[in-house]
Amino acid sequence: MEKTSRTPTSSSELGSNSILGTLGVTQVPPTNTRAENPRVYLCDKFGKKIAMGHVVTDGTSKTCHFKNVGSDEKKIYIEEVIDPNARLWDPPQGGYDTLAGFVQGGYVIWLENWLAYCV
Numbered sequence: 001m002e003k004t005s006r007t008p009t010s011s012s013e014l015g016s017n018s019i020l021g022t023l024g025v026t027q028v029p030p031t032n033t034r035a036e037n038p039r040v041y042l043c044d045k046f047g048k049k050i051a052m053g054h055v056v057t058d059g060t061s062k063t064c065h066f067k068n069v070g071s072d073e074k075k076i077y078i079e080e081v082i083d084p085n086a087r088l089w090d091p092p093q094g095g096y097d098t099l100a101g102f103v104q105g106g107y108v109i110w111l112e113n114w115l116a117y118c119v
Contacts, residue, residue, distance in 0.1 A: 039118040042076060042110050049116065050086035051099055053078040056107065064109045065094050076110045078102045089114065 042051040055061075056075040062068065064075045073089075084100040089111050091097040102108065 040074075040076065041116040041118065042078070042108075043114045043116055044086055045114065047116075048083075050081070050083040051078050051102070052080040052082065052118075055115075064107050067093075067109060069109050072112050073109050074112050074115060076108050076115075078106055078108060 037054040037057055039052070039054050041049040042053065044050050053076045056077055061075045067090075069075050078099070081099045081103045084098065084103055086099045088097060088099065088108060090109060093108050094101060094106060096102065
């Protein structure tokens with residue numbers, strides 16, 4: 001059997017909410033966006049993946065750290081931090097300004113346009 005190696009491209013890796021979408025590139029949303037708690041990458045404003053987690057869709061999804069989650073935001077449970085020095089969206093959250101405070105997991109509010117849904 002022959003082994004194949006797949007190197008993801010930035011457009012498929014970033015998903016339907018990528019910066020490419022703002023440049024007029026049409027992308028079909030992955031089926032994961034319809035999952036009960038879709039898995040996502042949290043990206044910075046340049047599209048760099050800085051953490052991974054899942055979208056919170058239960059009754060607590062509208063508030064996080066005593067803040068209301070806006071219509072263009074999602075409440076995310078962080079499962080893995082890729083870049084602990086990356087700044088949080090709309091800090092402070094949970095008393096932290098960077099993802100370093102969430103390496104053990106935790107909830108954050110993240111701008112929906114900066115999420116990349118996992119396939």
